[in-house]
Amino acid sequence: MFRCSSCGKTEDERSLLWRCPCGGYFNLEPGERTPLTRRAILPGEPGMWRYAPSLPPVPSGKRVTLGEGWTPLSAEPGSFPELYFKVDYAMPTGSYKDRGMACLVSRLLSLGVKEVIEDSSGNAGASMAAYCARAGIRCRVFVPDYTSEGKCLQILASGAVLERISGTREDTARAAEAAGEGGFYASHNWSPWFAHGVKTFAFEIWEQLGFRAPGAVLLPAGQGSLVLGCALAFDELLASGEISSLPRIYALQPERCDPLARAFRQGVPLPVPVEKGETAAEGISAADPVRGKAVLAAVRKSGGEILSFSEAEIWKGFLSLARRGYYVEPTSAIVAAGMERLCARGVFSSGEAVVGLLSGSGLKAGDKILSHFSGGSFTPEEELSPCMGEPGSPPWEG
Numbered sequence: 001m002f003r004c005s006s007c008g009k010t011e012d013e014r015s016l017l018w019r020c021p022c023g024g025y026f027n028l029e030p031g032e033r034t035p036l037t038r039r040a041i042l043p044g045e046p047g048m049w050r051y052a053p054s055l056p057p058v059p060s061g062k063r064v065t066l067g068e069g070w071t072p073l074s075a076e077p078g079s080f081p082e083l084y085f086k087v088d089y090a091m092p093t094g095s096y097k098d099r100g101m102a103c104l105v106s107r108l109l110s111l112g113v114k115e116v117i118e119d120s121s122g123n124a125g126a127s128m129a130a131y132c133a134r135a136g137i138r139c140r141v142f143v144p145d146y147t148s149e150g151k152c153l154q155i156l157a158s159g160a161v162l163e164r165i166s167g168t169r170e171d172t173a174r175a176a177e178a179a180g181e182g183g184f185y186a187s188h189n190w191s192p193w194f195a196h197g198v199k200t201f202a203f204e205i206w207e208q209l210g211f212r213a214p215g216a217v218l219l220p221a222g223q224g225s226l227v228l229g230c231a232l233a234f235d236e237l238l239a240s241g242e243i244s245s246l247p248r249i250y251a252l253q254p255e256r257c258d259p260l261a262r263a264f265r266q267g268v269p270l271p272v273p274v275e276k277g278e279t280a281a282e283g284i285s286a287a288d289p290v291r292g293k294a295v296l297a298a299v300r301k302s303g304g305e306i307l308s309f310s311e312a313e314i315w316k317g318f319l320s321l322a323r324r325g326y327y328v329e330p331t332s333a334i335v336a337a338g339m340e341r342l343c344a345r346g347v348f349s350s351g352e353a354v355v356g357l358l359s360g361s362g363l364k365a366g367d368k369i370l371s372h373f374s375g376g377s378f379t380p381e382e383e384l385s386p387c388m389g390e391p392g393s394p395p396w397e398g
């Protein structure tokens with residue numbers, strides 16, 4: 001059962017409405033699932049499906065999966081505090097979106113949907129195209145024309161129809177909504193099923209840390225689906241008594257598009273409208289996040305913050321990660337920028353685990369990376385993120 005976030009009206013999931021007639025977005029009715037406990041985990045199931053008891057139910061034979069989930073939680077030796085990266089770009093299509101998409105497309109297949117329309121800054125579109133190819137669902141993806149070539153190729157190769165829309169990310173969303181008559185508008189940002197798939201990254205962090213909540217989690221945030229997934233998961237674990245406190249969520253945005261960070265600084269409940277500038281962090285360039293109010297509330301409840309970063313900080317973060325072996329797209333590099341600033345401010349305490357989520361592969365964004373580093377000169381201009389420890393001096397060298 002869906003419940004509208006604005007008017008409170010309930011709606012049968014089979015109605016296939018993508019939003020409430022009042023304009024509000026739907027959430028899944030809480031109380032229809034039992035909060036996850038470690039005893040409920042199904043270790044024999046592949047990837048994120050080990051947490052199937054906590055996911056929206058999928059009838060037998062309708063699960064659409066490429067083995068997504070159970071990505072590495074990689075420790076950074078010599079770091080302060082106890083620092084980890086959740087390597088979520090190690091996914092079938094190269095981004096964390098596969099978690100949400102496996103859940104969303106499985107539900108669509110269960111409900112008999114034959115044709116979908118999606119809009120995306122790239123990664124979600126590539127993921128939707130792949131899972132629809134797997135499910136035999138026709139797929140049409142709308143992307144802004146600034147989307148990295150690698151992501152567009154992925155969408156086309158999967159057999160989906162690609163529509164490049166000039167203008168902003170918001171213009172792309174409007175074009176997709178308007179096209180919705182030709183198929184179900186399956187927007188991942190509006191779908192309540194998507195967020196439940198995404199939450200599995202946080203269950204994995206908890207399990208991989210030995211059934212322990214981290215002290216803090218750093219997440220790139222555009223629409224804020226990682227923030228919402230993180231909050232859903234740790235709220236469940238708190239409710240089931242598996243953890244005793246919530247991790248602080250640090251949501252990270254580019255300065256050139258930071259409606260959530262501005263609202264956080266101003267202490268207001270809704271995203272602050274921004275004039276969006278061009279940013280390397282294309283995956284988190286959302287001027288008007290659909291669930292912005294919920295994202296702000298989740299971060300505040302956790303005791304975390306929403307911060308924004310310059311393009312220079314993002315590119316420095318990119319090199320900091322690459323020099324440690326993590327080849328991420330610039331969007332994910334904002335996590336290294338966040339680590340550095342928060343470490344310098346001393347917000348982490350010793351003995352607490354801090355986890356940064358690396359959301360998308362650098363292999364998708366070769367064109368942007370090459371053009372920024374003007375033909376392949378990767379010499380850093382300044383010292384790279386000292387909080388992560390010295391690159392190239394692992395602890396086994398003493």
Ligand SMILES: [Zn+2]
Pocket residue numbers: 004005006007008009020021022023024
């Ligand atoms: Zn409503």
